[in-house]
Structures are given as C-alpha cells and as structure tokens.
Amino acid sequence: MSLIDKIFGSYSKKELARIEPIKQAVLDLDEEYSKLSEAELKGKTQQFKDRLEAGETLDDILPEALATCREAAFRVLGKKPFPVQIIGAIVLHQGRIAEMKTGEGKTLVACLAAYLNALSGKGVHVVTVNDYLAKFQSEEMGKVYRYLGLTIGVILHGLNNGQRRTAYNCDITYATNNELGFDYLRDNMVIYKKDMVQREPNFAIVDEVDSILIDEARTPLIISGRGEKSTELYGIVDKFAKTLVPVTVVEMDDKEDQDELNKDYDYIIDEKAKSATITRTGVKKAEKHFNVENLMDPDNMTLLHHINQALKANGV
Template sequence: MLGIGTVARKIFGTPNDRKIKTTRPLIEKINALEPEYEALDDEGLIAKTEEFRKRIAGGESLDAMLPEAFANCREAARRALGLRAFDVQLMGGIFLHQGNISEMKTGEGKTLVATLPAYLNALSGKGVHIVTVNDYLARRDADWMGKVFGALGMTTGVVYPQQPEAEKKEAYGADVTYATNNELGFDYLRDNMKASLEEMNQRGHNFAIVDEVDSILIDEARTPLIISGPSQDRSDLYRTIDTVIPELSEEHYTLDEKTRNVTYTDEGNEFLEQLLHQRELLPEGQSLYDPESTTIVHHVNQGLRAHKLFSRDKDYIVRGGEVVLIDEFTGRMMAGRRLSDGLHQAIEAKEGCNIQPENVTLASVTFQNYFRLYDKLSGMTGTAVTEAEEFAEIYGLGVVEVPTNRPIARIDKDDAVYRTAQEKYEAIVEEIREAHEKGQPTLVGTTSIEKSEMLSALLKKAGIAHNVLNARQHEQEAQIIADAGKLGAVTIATNMAGRGTDIKLGGNVDFQIMEAIAADPDGDPEAIRKQIEDAHAADEQAVIEAGGLFVLAT
C-alpha cells in the first residue's frame, strides 16, 4: 500500500519540483523579451544598464527587474562569448538571486549562470563578489566573464595574492569582483587592522555567489584564517629538539591522525626526560611535569608532530630553502602561509631550512563567520543535496536541484578495490594503457604530489607519454589543462585539477589559436583561426568516438 507521503509526491510533486515550477513564469517572461533585446545594438545594451540603475535608485525592486536584467545579460553573453543561456541556466540564476544554492551537474555552465544574478544585483551599485576555490579560476573567470559585463557597461575586478594595494582597491571598487575565499577572508582581516576607513579595500558585504559552495562553506567552514606578526627567535632550541625526536621509538608516543595530535606515553616521558637531561635542555632535578617545563614540553610536542604527522610532498614542499604549505583542499602551494604555535619552525628544523621567528596572532576569522557577514549569500555546486540540512541550519540557505539541459551521457563505473597497493597500481597502469590505445584522453586523480610522481614513474616505465600537474608544475597549469582533452592525452593530477577545471574535448581551441598566431606573427590571423577551428572540430569528434574524457580516481 502506498504511504501518504508517496501519494502526495505523485499528486503535487516533490518540494524540489514545486520550487522549479515557480520559476516557469519568470523564464517565459525572459524568453518573450529576447527578440526585443536582440534588436538592440551594442550601445543599446549599455543604455539599458543605465536605465535599470536609475529605476533601482528610484525605488524599483530587483525582483521586479529580474526578467529584463536577465534578458539583457543573456543577450550580452550571446554577443560577447557566443554562449546563449539555456532555460535551466536561467533557472539556476533565479535561485541564486533568491539566496539559494543551485545544485547543477558538472558541465552545465555554472560560470555563465553566475553572470545573471551578479549583473542584476550589481545594478544597485553596492558590488557583487563571485567566490572561486583557487586563483587560477578567479583569473580565468574574471577574464572570460569580464567580456559579458563589459558588453553591459559594467566593470570587473579580480583579487589575487600579493596584489599591489592600488590595484586591489580598484578590484574591490568594480561592479563585480572575482576572488578566492582565502583572499576575501584575509583582506577582511587586513582591513580591520587599518588605521582609517579610507585605507580599507572592501566596501561592504552586499551579495556573494560562492562557486563550489560545499567545499568552501562546509568542508573548510571551521578553517581559521590568521594574520600574525613576528615574536621571539628560538631557532637554536628547535634545532636541538629536532636531534632528539629521531631517537624516540613507536612505544614512546601515540598518534591521532584525525585531529593531527600526538601524546607521549609514560615510557616516552621517562625516556624523553633522560635525553633532555643529557642534552642539558632540562636542568638536573626538574621533570617534564614541573610548571617551569611548559615551554620545553610544547617544543617537544611540536617536534614530534612535525616528524610524524606532516610529510614532505604531501602536506608541504621545500622550495628555495623554504617550507611551503600545500592546501589540502586545492592541492596548491600557499606561499606566505605558516603554521602557528611553532609547528612551522619545527618542520623547518626537520628539513634543515632556515628557521624563521615564531609568530603571534594579530587577527583571525573562520570562513563560516566571514560569509555570514553578507546581506545575501548564494552558491553553486554539483554536490549540495547531501549537505542540505547543514546549509539550512548554519547559513539559512535552501538547496535546489536544477535539472540538466540534456540527459547525462556520463557513465559512472563501480569502484574497484584491490588487496595490495602494488596490484592497484598495476591495474591503474593497465586501465590507462587501454584508454590511451583507443585514443581516449585520460585524467588520473591522485591525493598528493608524492603519489602523482610515483604514478608518473610507473607510466614512464610502461612507455606511456603523459603530463603531470601538481604544485611543482603550477606555472604550466593553463597549458597542461589546455592539452588534457587532446586525443590520447594522459594527465596525472593532484586535486589542483579538481573543482571548476574545464577540460575541452580535442584540446582548448583558443589556446591552440593563440599559440599558432604567436608562432607565425606574419600570417593572417583569421585564416589561422579557421584552419585550427576546422582541425579542432575533427579532433573533438575523434575524441567523442574514442569514448570522451576518461576520469580515473586513484
């Protein structure tokens, strides 16, 4: 017998279906306005923006202006990029404007969707922030979608690390600003340390559209962003402690890898006391339990954490004599970031690097607290429904599943589990070989720099040509991604090539055109473009026939 809930769903549809139904009248209005906006010239689109701004200043609501603004933005994108937003993309944009999370599947064009609500909300003159997970995407999207905003008479800014102060202020002053969650958080802290309001860069928190919202607002929610200043220099103590740690054996300590903590056992404490007395780090007659030993206990704890919980080429790399941290969520280097409480100094001692002075915290904020500053918040991702309860409870955000424009063609295979790591890696190489021989481009995901390089060595041994994308090769990222969709290409990547990375089948045609024009500066650019576009169409078809992009998670 059918339950009451099942019967209600059959008659009225699911709550998600009902939300989608509410957008139909708005989409019909936008589509009805399309011929009118198509008839406008380029100046006419910019004139519309000015008209909308005046009407909003005169008291008209953004909701009332939504159909006209979306129609104008759709037409600008069609002219600037050759991309016309589908009805489902308009739907995603409507939900974002309403302060929801739009769950849209991979490849549904979330980057374009964000321009619609961003344009509408930027008309108020208070600025809109579009938040991405890494600097590569912030720059790529600002450059790409900046053409749409430019066609609408709006300015676009991009915020990135180590940016000159004047350029940063200008980026925040733009109608639409692209930035990473880290940069926004740190700029907020820096602004709070400024002496006067005129020196501040951020001009308030009006509306934010967070791309890959589950990664930023849930996975990294409690990650504290900390600005610190130098404290005292204890480099000799770190070096001495570093010589003590290797003498400990496994019965001397216990590890908690989940919380990244270590504790010494009773045997460990006794053994450590003897060692510290021998090295004259602990005065005779003083034990580790005495209040005077607090500093030394802190140092031996951090030394043990540095040796046992932090691995080179996974959590950090050593570059130019410095320890550079790797972001566990994006796989990218975090230049200038340091671990607190002397842990970074302990890692520097372990690696034989120059030890920098310790830091004291001057300002800190978590992503969760920072993003709750915005008057209106929305987000996009391919995976949000599973965390819908947390989004509602913490941020007051609803989650709406937006239907795909076409049925999904991707084939998701079951996971394969092996008895040993060796068998697993042999099977990985075999899978890659099979796809490579068919001409299918392959993207192989790994969890660390170390694993990506180990797999690279196995492929070299097997004679399979490939590229490696990890934090060491970050300068070549754009080129490696541009080539990753080519016929028979094999790319091994850490999570750097994760969220938001756009791999074009047959390779990135714009990149190929730029390379060809640079190689032949005297040639006719239009003839070169046509020749490459024709060749690319054939390559793309060949890749589709080979089975499309093969993504192998290891």
C-alpha cells in the same frame, strides 16, 4: 519517491514551478532583444539603474536584465544561456543554492546573477576556490560585463592595498574565499577607516559552495607574527603528513562514496578545487600520533591548521 512526495510533490519541484513563469518571461524577450542595435543593448544598463533609482526593485527588472545579459553573452562569447541556466541564475539571485551538474555552465549562471545584482551599484562578489579560477572567470565573463558598461575587478595574491581597494570598488569583484577572509581580518586591524580596502558587503555568489563553506571552513584564517614554535611544528606535521595515504578525485561530484573513502584513505585530494581534506581515518591517526583526544576541539585549532596546510603542500 515517498507517498507524501507523490501526493504533494517535492519541495524542489514546487519551487521550480514558481520560477517557471519568471524564466519564461526572460525567454519571451529573446526575439525582441536579438533585434536591438549594439547601442540599444548597451544602453539597457543605464536604463535599469535609472529605474532602480526611481523606486523599482531588482525583482521588477529581473526578466529584462537577464534577457539583456543573455543577449550580450551571445554577442560577445557566442554563448546564449539555456533555460536551465536562467533558472540557476534566478535561484542564485534569491539567495539560495543552485546545484548545477558538470557541463551545465555554472560560470554563465553566475554571470547572469552577478549582472542583475550589480545594477544596484553596491557591488557583487564572486567567490572561487583558487586564484586561477578567479582570474580566468573574471577575464572570460569580464568581456560581457564591460560590454554592458560595468566595471570588473579581481583580487589575487600579491596585490597591494591600493590595487585591492580599486578591485573591491568595482561593480563585480572576483576573489578567493581566503583573500576575502584575510582582507576582512586586516581591515579589522587598521586604525583609520581610510586604510580599509573592502566596502560594505552587498551580494555574493559562491562557486563550489560545499567546498568553501564546509571543507574550507575547517581551516581557520590566522594573522600572526612569526614564531619559532610554529616553524618547528610545521616540520613535525609535515613528516606526519608524508605517512598518510591520499586518494585523488577529479572534483567533488566524484566523491559519492564518502564512507568508503573515509574508511580506506587518510585524506582526499580534489584536483579541480585544488584542496586536500582529511578523512575520519586520518583524524584518528592524527589524534593517536599527536596524543590528543579530539583533533576538532577548539584547543587544537593550531594543530589542525598545520595538518591541513601540510596535506595541501604534499597532496596538491
């Protein structure tokens, strides 16, 4: 710890100190809300909506809303969010990143923040890294949302436009970043507004934010027609991908020694996120193999996209 931190305290500690009274306000309602009947607890959702309609803000109802969702989670799932999870939910509601360690219950944290922000009626997106997590989390947390009178939707590969539109119009919608991205692109290609599936974005909670906003951001989302050149390139890149040396990690937290992994391996397979990320060593091999000066140059986006897809196909 630096001398400045010792004297003035770190930024995180200061922020946690500001959040502490809000967290305590939620905990102080625990005994009162545990005594509510099922009808009284379920009725809280409409009460909150009425208060928002009357001019109150989400911050005004935050302690009561989180306490309601907390009690509902306990009654439905047998799990009552801990103080650290309440703090995480408050941080997410504030539009910031909450770093939660493995085992601290990120799914319940997202549930609390999603419930609060869904009360506005404008919709909440919970973004996951794959279809399995989107489906699992929507089914598990959906029990809590439905108990409290909210609608829940999930966007999965293979749904038609009508099914997608219905899911997006729910209070809370679970989807992968790719499904959201491609639906956005398709919506911008339609002629008539009625053919769009997404509604105006309001609030999103991103699971594995580093993977989605950093690692996945390297892969462009492209809608294009089928072409012989692209098909041929897939075959060429696939042969190249098979020559690369991968390393497998259980999840992002395990990649602490990035420098070593970048030096010794060509790409990293993340089992939990089901992703494959090329390393600096892999990039150098690709640049040499395909005779390009800079693989990350916008002119080489098509090649980079094919390489990323080949790494996923071979490694994941």
